[in-house]
Amino acid sequence: MGMGSLNGATPFMLWLCAGCCLCLILFYQYYAKALNALLLGEAEAAHLGIHTEQLKRQLIIATAIGIGIAVSASGIIGFISLVVPHLIRMTLGPDHTRLLPLSAIAGAALLLLADVGARVWLAPAELPVGLVTALIGAPFLFFFYYSNVSA
Structure with missing residues (x-):
């Protein structure tokens, strides 16, 4: 799998x-409002x-499960989706009721664009999509x- 790829997709992994x-x-x-409250601080x-x-504890376990499945299916390219929530938060604000669904959609779109770019950029040769996601x-x-750091 190396740098990560979408080439090994099977119907089972897709489902x-x-x-x-x-x-x-x-x-x-379900927990979006609780996450918004956590923005105020734990106390x-x-x-x-x-x-x-x-x-x-529940959030850590759920996140670990999601990342584990994504990385087992596609390698390290799934981590490009860590960029998306920060970009959305910077543009639309920290409200998790909007941030979470938009992050899911935009993360998938970014990975799709990276895959298309990897296939088209140097056609007929194909770049590894992991290289494109790393460049992003x-x-x-x-x-x-x-x-x-400076803030």
Whole structure:
């Protein structure tokens, strides 16, 4: 698998990823308001009646399951979707009721565009899609890190 690819997709992996994605979207949408409360801080969220430790544990487990399935299906290219929520948050704000579904849709669209770009850019040769996602993700990572360091 190396840098990651969408070439090894099977119907089983497609249905597994689609089912997991749907479950995770519903899970995160259910907890969107609690996530918004966590933006205020753990103490404030606890004062609003949110069991922060339990919520954090559930979120970590759900995220680990989602990332595990995505990486097992496509390799490291799934991590390009970590860029998308930050871009959406910077443009539309931190409201998780909008951020979560838009991140899912935009993350899929970004990976699709990266795959199409990898297939078309140097046609008839084909670049590994992992290289394209790295070209997108690495500069963003440096920008995001250094913009937060100076703040």
